[in-house]
Amino acid sequence: MNDQSQIRVLCVDDHPLMRDGIGAAIRNEHDMLLVAEAAGGHEAIKAFREHQPDVTLMDLRLPDISGIDAMLAIRTEFREARVIMLTTFEGDAEMQRALNAGAQGYLLKSLPRRQLLDVIRKVHSGRKHIPPEVAMHLAEHVGQDALSKREVEVLQTIALGKRNSEIAVLLFISEETVKGHIKHILEKLGASDRTEAVAIGVRRGIIHL
Amino acid sequence: MNDQSQIRVLCVDDHPLMRDGIGAAIRNEHDMLLVAEAAGGHEAIKAFREHQPDVTLMDLRLPDISGIDAMLAIRTEFREARVIMLTTFEGDAEMQRALNAGAQGYLLKSLPRRQLLDVIRKVHSGRKHIPPEVAMHLAEHVGQDALSKREVEVLQTIALGKRNSEIAVLLFISEETVKGHIKHILEKLGASDRTEAVAIGVRRGIIHL
DNA sequence: TGAAAAACGACCCATTTGAGGGATTCCTGG
DNA sequence: CCAGGAATCCCTCAAATGGGTCGTTTTTCA
Incomplete structure (x- = not known):
């Protein structure tokens, strides 16, 4: 050949x-x-x-x-x-x-x-x-809309153990905005709290530890 | 040979x-x-x-x-x-x-x-x-005492997104006891909250998602 | 056998979180 | 041009969390 x-x-x-x-x-x-x-x-x-x-x-x-x-x-x-x-x-x-x-x-x-x-x-x-x-x-995940870029950033910071006020400082936004993002994250991922959101995010490869 | x-x-x-x-x-x-x-x-x-x-x-x-x-x-x-x-x-x-x-x-x-x-x-x-x-x-982790069996169970359940009251039911203990375990977990892992505790637990191979 | 650790439970209290309800921009794709 | 999503911010409020301190009982192990 x-x-x-x-x-x-x-x-x-x-x-x-x-x-x-x-x-x-x-x-x-x-x-x-x-x-x-x-x-x-x-x-x-x-x-x-x-x-x-x-x-x-x-x-x-x-x-x-x-x-x-x-x-x-x-x-x-x-x-x-x-x-x-x-x-x-x-x-x-x-x-x-x-x-x-x-x-x-x-x-x-x-x-x-x-x-x-x-x-x-x-x-x-x-x-x-x-x-x-x-x-x-x-x-399994078609139809479920993906996290926006900002939401991924927030989730990634949550995984670092930061509280909302700290996330706000780190991302240069108000704490209220952080809470808004988290609300959407929990909805989109079907998580009951921030901890489960991180677990799901890691499992699905959205964030890394 | x-x-x-x-x-x-x-x-x-x-x-x-x-x-x-x-x-x-x-x-x-x-x-x-x-x-x-x-x-x-x-x-x-x-x-x-x-x-x-x-x-x-x-x-x-x-x-x-x-x-x-x-x-x-x-x-x-x-x-x-x-x-x-x-x-x-x-x-x-x-x-x-x-x-x-x-x-x-x-x-x-x-x-x-x-x-x-x-x-x-x-x-x-x-x-x-x-x-x-x-x-x-x-x-890196000698001297830092390991989590007890029960503490690992609690941490594993936290990673499922359960709240303290749910963990109490799942493990057949009082919610106060759950809080006690979590207190020890946060201390031992050096985590600032339950979410970071899960992140550290996964990184260190103590729990799996 | 005696001290240490683990597991269990209770109380108080400040802070954080998450769930409602809104509102405003900006930008992109029909 | 207009709908819709993303991102930003604000308010309220109940529930959950984490910190502290104090106990009891059982198990472990040196």
Whole structure:
């Protein structure tokens, strides 16, 4: 098989053992080639520029910048870049952002070897792929409107244990406004109090601790 | 090299790709042998009984039961079992429990391939191993007394968004007692309110969402 | 066996929170 | 141009929270 027909793959993950696992899977296939590996986001961008792979496997959480930001950086420079997000389950918010940001696939790391290879081929051929488990989790929250940017900021600050008056100071708004935001947050997330709101926010990947 | 001198290894992880990575690392070494793999805790116990490996690599979080419980089950049956906990960073509480439960090693999945092999050999030779990053995180919380069993239950229920009166009903105690427990929780964790207590509890691996 | 810790309960009291009800801008998409 | 959402602010008020201090009983463990 000549170089033309091989799928050139870049693998980005901060766990060497995981990279080895992915690498082993790919090396066994004669129609694909692992052209580079990266352990971090910046490294990934550099590697992409250098090798311009057909498909990029990108871990969502990396030591330096998030996988989504790395993908965003790559895709603004190379609009045709095809990226598959690979992650141990996070919330629906992360998936949503990844897919909105232009990911062609969103896979869970718990997937069987075969499926990874199938999806690489599928994405390389120009199709998108979202596995049913992931699609289900996304579907669970359609219709429920997302938190606004400001509301996320407030929720993030709540998670720091700040009281309303402190949040007001930190965000340069009045305490009454903070209470207004919190009211909306509780409504939108279906939480009974600020603590549950934080728990739900973390589970859904809206905020991080 | 004959069978006597080979280190027989069992690998337990729910991610096939990670198992592949670990498997590849071990297969390249002539002084060790991967005798079995398992994707879950029960499967791991079954595999251990069957193969009685010298060293077991165990992921902390598994689909069915926790890696610690699986290790506990194995170690009550086979007291000489040597288990290395392998995990993407969790809190100090998890490490503490793992080590108290008899783990001979506690490694982060972000470790380089070589280190894994070194630690397998070290543990097989009867020594324990805790990497410096892990030891540091443990050291950060020595002296700070741990939450009591009841306090953890209360904290876990707080994370569900329950109010004190609801917690009282759920745990069959008076609301005053709940407040007493919460008071101690806030002190011990150094939290300013229940929300921050939950955030800290999750970060430190004391509770899960 | 004796001290320490955990678990339980009660009282008071100031502060915080959340649930109502409003109102005003600004900006964006039909 | 107008509807609607986001963001800002204000008022009231009951309920929840967190801090303090004081007890009892049981369990743990050194």
